[in-house]
Amino acid sequence: xxxxxxxxxxxxxxxxxxxxxxxxxxxxxxxxxxxxxxxxxxxxxxxxxxxxxxxxxxxxxxxxxxxxxxxxxxxxxxxxxxxxxxxxxxxxxxxxxxxxxxxxxxxxxxxxxxxxxxxxxxxxxxxxxxxxxxxxxxxxxxxxxxxxxxxxxxxxxxxxxxxxxxxxxxxxxxxxxxxxxxxxxxxxxxxxxxxxxxxxxxxxxxxxxxxxxxxxxxxxxxxxxxxxxxxxxxxxxxxxxxxxx
Amino acid sequence: xxxxxxxxxxxxxxxxxxxxxxxxxxxxxxxxxxxxxxxxxxxxxxxxxxxxxxxxxxxxxxxxxxxxxxxxxxxxxxxxxxxxxxxxxxxxxxxxxxxxxxxxxxxxxxxxxxxxxxxxxxxxxxxxxxxxxxxxxxxxxxxxxxxxxxxxxxxxxxxxxxxxxxxxxxxxxxxxxxxxxxxxxxxxxxxxxxxxxxxxxxxxxxxxxxxxxxxxxxxxxxxxxxxxxxxxxxxxxxxxxxxxxxxxxxxxxxxxxxxxxxxxxxxxxxxxxxxxxxxxxxxxxxxxxxxxxxxxxxxxxxxxxxxxxxxxxxxxxxxxxxxxxxxxxxxxxxxxxxxxxxxxxxxxxxxxxxxxxxxxxxxxxxxxxxxxxxxxxxxxxxxxxxxxxxxxxxxxxxxxxxxxxxxxxxxxxxxxxxxxxxxxxxxxxxxxxxxxxxxxxxxxxxxxxxxxxxxxxxxxxxxxxxxxxxxxxxxx
Numbered sequence: 001x002x003x004x005x006x007x008x009x010x011x012x013x014x015x016x017x018x019x020x021x022x023x024x025x026x027x028x029x030x031x032x033x034x035x036x037x038x039x040x041x042x043x044x045x046x047x048x049x050x051x052x053x054x055x056x057x058x059x060x061x062x063x064x065x066x067x068x069x070x071x072x073x074x075x076x077x078x079x080x081x082x083x084x085x086x087x088x089x090x091x092x093x094x095x096x097x098x099x100x101x102x103x104x105x106x107x108x109x110x111x112x113x114x115x116x117x118x119x120x121x122x123x124x125x126x127x128x129x130x131x132x133x134x135x136x137x138x139x140x141x142x143x144x145x146x147x148x149x150x151x152x153x154x155x156x157x158x159x160x161x162x163x164x165x166x167x168x169x170x171x172x173x174x175x176x177x178x179x180x181x182x183x184x185x186x187x188x189x190x191x192x193x194x195x196x197x198x199x200x201x202x203x204x205x206x207x208x209x210x211x212x213x214x215x216x217x218x219x220x221x222x223x224x225x226x227x228x229x230x231x232x233x234x235x236x237x238x239x240x241x242x243x244x245x
Numbered sequence: 246x247x248x249x250x251x252x253x254x255x256x257x258x259x260x261x262x263x264x265x266x267x268x269x270x271x272x273x274x275x276x277x278x279x280x281x282x283x284x285x286x287x288x289x290x291x292x293x294x295x296x297x298x299x300x301x302x303x304x305x306x307x308x309x310x311x312x313x314x315x316x317x318x319x320x321x322x323x324x325x326x327x328x329x330x331x332x333x334x335x336x337x338x339x340x341x342x343x344x345x346x347x348x349x350x351x352x353x354x355x356x357x358x359x360x361x362x363x364x365x366x367x368x369x370x371x372x373x374x375x376x377x378x379x380x381x382x383x384x385x386x387x388x389x390x391x392x393x394x395x396x397x398x399x400x401x402x403x404x405x406x407x408x409x410x411x412x413x414x415x416x417x418x419x420x421x422x423x424x425x426x427x428x429x430x431x432x433x434x435x436x437x438x439x440x441x442x443x444x445x446x447x448x449x450x451x452x453x454x455x456x457x458x459x460x461x462x463x464x465x466x467x468x469x470x471x472x473x474x475x476x477x478x479x480x481x482x483x484x485x486x487x488x489x490x491x492x493x494x495x496x497x498x499x500x501x502x503x504x505x506x507x508x509x510x511x512x513x514x515x516x517x518x519x520x521x522x523x524x525x526x527x528x529x530x531x532x533x534x535x536x537x538x539x540x541x542x543x544x545x546x547x548x549x550x551x552x553x554x555x556x557x558x559x560x561x562x563x564x565x566x567x568x569x570x571x572x573x574x575x576x577x578x579x580x581x582x583x584x585x586x587x588x589x590x591x592x593x594x595x596x597x598x599x600x601x602x603x604x605x606x607x608x609x610x611x612x613x614x615x616x617x618x619x620x621x622x623x624x625x626x627x628x629x630x631x632x633x634x635x636x637x638x639x640x641x642x643x644x645x646x647x648x649x650x651x652x653x654x655x656x657x658x659x660x661x662x663x664x665x666x667x668x669x670x671x672x673x674x675x676x677x678x679x680x681x682x683x684x685x686x687x688x689x690x691x692x693x694x695x696x697x698x699x700x701x702x703x704x705x706x707x708x709x710x711x712x713x714x715x716x717x718x719x720x721x
Contacts, residue, residue, distance in 0.1 A: 212572040
C-alpha cells in the first residue's frame, strides 16, 4: 500500500533527543500502567495520578514537561484540572485524551486550555510523537523566520526553499508541509498531525493520502542528493533531520 | 395513596371546590339581598296604609269630634286583620281600640316606631311586634294606628330558609359533580399512567387509548401515540444497526483472533512474531476505523453537530479535498480535475462535508484505479479521469464526483448507501462499507441528499445541499 519507499527506517524511541518528565492523569489503571511503562522504555520519566484532585496537586507542584490528561476523571473533570492550572498561570503543555472523540469535544478541550487532543483509542507512537512536539514547544523555540536542516533551507518570509545552492520550487501546500516538518526537525511527526496542521482536517482519510504527498515532497528535496533528509519512521510517521549528525 | 385521597388531590376536584365556594357565596348574597328588599317593600306598604288611615281618622275627628272617632275606631278594631288602633285621653286612659298593652313610652313618642304589643283579648304572655305611628289630635287626644309585623317576619323567615336550603343543595350537587368529573379525569389519567408504565417496562408497542370524543385527553393521547410511534421506529432502526454492527464487527474480530492463534501455533522466529503482531495492529486499526465511521454516522443522524454549524464556501472545500487527493489519484494512474470557481455558501459543518467529499473521491480512486492500470483501459493514451465539480444554482449547491470505474448497477444504487452493504465484487477490497452511508447521513444532516447516477461509463455521485441565499461577506 505504501508508496513511500523509506530511505531509512527508524524505530520509535531511537531518535530520542532528551528525557522528559511526564504526568499521566488517568483513572484506568491498566491504561496508565501501560503508558508509564511505554514512556519509560523510550527513556522518559512518567508519574501517574489516578484522579483529578491528585493530578492537579501534582501538576501544581510543577516540574513536568507535558501533562497527559484523561477527559473524564473521578473527583475533578480533566477540563477543570486544565482550567485550574491555567488560572494559576501554569502553562505546562497539556494533551487531552478522550473517548468521546466528537469534533465538538476537541474544540471544547482546546478552548479549556488544552494544547492538543487525541481521541481514544490511540496508538502509542502517535501519543509519543505529539507529547515530544508539545515538550519542544514548551522549551520556547522562538518562531524563527528561517529553518535549516543540513543543507536544506526554508525561508518563511520569502517562501524560498533551497538545498545547497539549488533552489527548489514547491507548491503552496508542499511548502506548508515542509515548513511543519522542519519546524519540528528531529521529531517524529505523524500522519494525523500533518493532516491536522497542514490541511486542517481532523478526520481519518481511509487511504493514506499523506504518504503520497510526502513521497512527492521527498522527490523534490531529496532526489539526487547523497544524504536523504526526510525519513520514514516505521509505524509512526515522518521525520526530517540531518542524517550526517 | 387511598382512592379518596387521590380523588381529593385531583385538579378537577379542587377546582370544583373553589367554584362551589364561589357559587354558595353568590347564592347567599343574592337571597340576602332579596330578603332585605322584601322587608323594605313590606315596610313601605305598611307605612302607606297606616298613613292613609291616620289621615282619614284625623279628618273625622276634626269634623265630627271625639265621639265619631271612638265610634269608627271601635268598628275597625273589631274587624279581623292585622291593623292596630288605640285612642287615649291626654293622661293615657284608653277610650277605644284593640291594643291591650304597649312598650312604655310609646304613646309619648312621635313618628314611626317598632314595638312589642299585646291585643286586648289576648292572655298576658303573648307578645307580637308591630310598626305604629302616634298622632296627637287637638285637645290632647292621642291616636295610635299600626300594623302587625308577623307577615313581614314570616316572609323573612321563608326567604332565609330558602337561602339555607339552596346553599346546601349547591354544596351537595357541587360535591357530587366534582367527584364525578374528577373520577372521569382520574380514570383516563390512570389509564394513561398504566400504559406509560407498561411502555417503561419495555413494551414499546403499547399505545394510549383514544375514546373518540375528540376532547383534550383524546388529542393528548393522539399526540403521545404519534411520539411513541416515532420512538418505536427509531428504536427499531437502532436495533437493526446494532445487529449489523455486531455482525460486521464479528468478522474482523474473528480474523484478528485467528491470526493471533495461527501466530502462536506456527511462528518460529522473532520475525514471524513481529509480522503477526503488525498484522494484528493493522486489523485493529481497521476495526477502529469502522467504529469511528459508525459513531460519525450516528452523530450526523442524531443532528448532534447541528449546534456547531457555520457558513463556509463549498467551492473551497471541493478544491481543498481535490488537492489532498490529487497526488493519490495520479499515483493510481488517474487524473483528478476540479471545477469549482464560483464561491457558494452552505451552512453546515465544514469538517463533515469535507469528509463526505473525501469519501466519495477516495471511493472513485479505489474503484476506477484498476481500470486505469489496465493497459486496454487507457483510451488513445489518455488517462481516465475523475472530475470533482461544485455547481450552484439559485437555491442549491451540488457537489459531484464522477469517475470512469465500473460503476454500480442501477438496482444496487440505493442499496449501497445502507450501512455495511458492499457489493460482491468489492468484498475483497479494503473498506468498511460505511463510506457512502456517512456521505448520505452528512447530506441529510444538512438538509440535502446523496444520489448515485450513471456516468456512462462509471459512477457519478452527487450531493445536493441547500444554498445560503445571502453569500458570506468576503474580506477584501
